[in-house]
């Protein structure tokens with residue numbers, strides 16, 4: 064989570080998601096208007112200070128997440144929401160990762176509560192960030208944790224939600240449940256969560272960094288598959304992310320004695336297997352990071368030929384000379 068480094072233009076260009084998508088949706092939901100420089104050099108106004116707009120195709124939906132391939136944003140009109148007045152954060156430790164991830168869809172179906180965030184972190188992911196930040200590591204018997212944020216307009220409502228979520232997590236197998244006593248304590252959990260990606264990036268010279276998404280009900284099956292693939296292929300595959308909306312990040316880390324040559328031989332096979340599983344679960348290869356150069360060869364694993372043809376046709380129609388961010392998203 065790049066809270067401190069990202070810019071609004073990049074957020075719109077990637078249609079960024081982050082930790083609050085389960086309740087608040089992704090960036091495009093808040094883009095009411097855009098001023099765009101088209102590839103032909105014209106200025107185009109799209110939308111505006113409007114909460115409704117059915118004037119032709121939904122170009123905001125097309126431009127948000129277009130990764131700089133269709134236009135350059137020079138003005139962005141955002142829809143704002145009032146900041147929720149009440150909030151609490153629960154940190155729940157589970158001895159079995161399978162129990163933690165299975166609790167995530169249940170949290171919504173059984174309590175009827177939509178959390179502001181529900182982040183899953185397996186032990187390896189959480190511990191890597193603790194080491195990176197020189198913080199104490201989680202207790203030995205914690206195989207995974209959930210960090211659940213609840214918010215609302217009134218304190219009493221948030222208290223009621225916190226009790227229901229705590230009851231459910233305990234019934235689902237959590238053995239330790241801590242509610243942040245104030246903002247600083249909540250921030251301490253979130254700082255660790257936000258540094259997981261950075262911790263792994265600093266830990267290995269070559270590694271995979273994935274941004275998987277499946278329908279939320281399938282998230283336990285995906286985490287299960289990640290563990291099986293790690294065993295089958297050899298690399299460690301710590302997982303963490305915005306589990307409630309179906310989005311899991313996984314770093315693929317080679318054993319210390321692997322050469323780059325061995326890594327280059329194994330990674331493509333591992334990814335082929337992983338993406339085939341994703342397709343079977345109805346998932347996609349990026350939820351919020353985008354396709355860029357890195358994932359474009361894998362697009363056919365999860366979308367149909369007609370879907371890809373439609374993307375190419377749109378690119379040709381709007382940027383016939385291929386000037387903007389050439390070579391990105393599709394071959």
Ligand code: LAC
Pocket residue numbers: 064065081256257259260304312
């Ligand atoms: C995160 C970034 C990697 O969730 O998307 O930490």
Ligand code: ZN
Pocket residue numbers: 064081304305312351
């Ligand atoms: Zn993320």
